[in-house]
Amino acid sequence: MDGDGRFTLAPSTRADARAPRHEFLDGDRSIHSGVFTVERNVDIPEQIIAVTAGTDTTPALVGYAPDAGTYAYTETVDTDSTSQEEATEYAFRVYYARRAKRTTLTINIAPMPMDPSNVNRFRSTAAGLDGNFVVSQIKEPTTGLDLMQLTMTEVQ
Numbered sequence: 001m002d003g004d005g006r007f008t009l010a011p012s013t014r015a016d017a018r019a020p021r022h023e024f025l026d027g028d029r030s031i032h033s034g035v036f037t038v039e040r041n042v043d044i045p046e047q048i049i050a051v052t053a054g055t056d057t058t059p060a061l062v063g064y065a066p067d068a069g070t071y072a073y074t075e076t077v078d079t080d081s082t083s084q085e086e087a088t089e090y091a092f093r094v095y096y097a098r099r100a101k102r103t104t105l106t107i108n109i110a111p112m113p114m115d116p117s118n119v120n121r122f123r124s125t126a127a128g129l130d131g132n133f134v135v136s137q138i139k140e141p142t143t144g145l146d147l148m149q150l151t152m153t154e155v156q
Helices: 084-100
Strands: 022-025 037-040 047-051 062-065 074-078 103-109 119-124 129-139 148-154
Touching (some): 103 129
Parallel strands (some): 047 074
Antiparallel strands (some): 037 103, 047 062, 119 129
16 A cells, blocks of 8 residues: 555565665664664574475476575475476575564654555664664554654565
8 A cells, every 4th residue: 555545556576675765873863762672583594495296297396595505504395386486486485584584673763654664774883783674563653742663674
């Protein structure tokens, strides 16, 4: 939906290919609270292997993301792909979905127009964070004195 609440139809663009809409930078001109939470998931596979079930007449298809190399932590997933290209594309979709859940950030900001899936830059020098994050949840303020709360996940 667009900002006016109308349904729209457009091709999806991966978050890492979009420019940040807003920047939340530390300093005396910041519009976010200096108190925020960061959750890091270190259980992220370095490689995804997507495998179809083979039959007596059809060999199994195997797709790799990022490639068919040797990695310390690999995860295998099942797929019902019908071609090698589909198996590889599925492996990459799963790979990017797993990587997107690496770092979750919750911040409080001054109320402003914000859409789900906006990509925003966040920087906190003290916390050692500087990167792009996609909005996954918005909690609107309940009174005129409250701050808006954003939950964002790191863009890989």
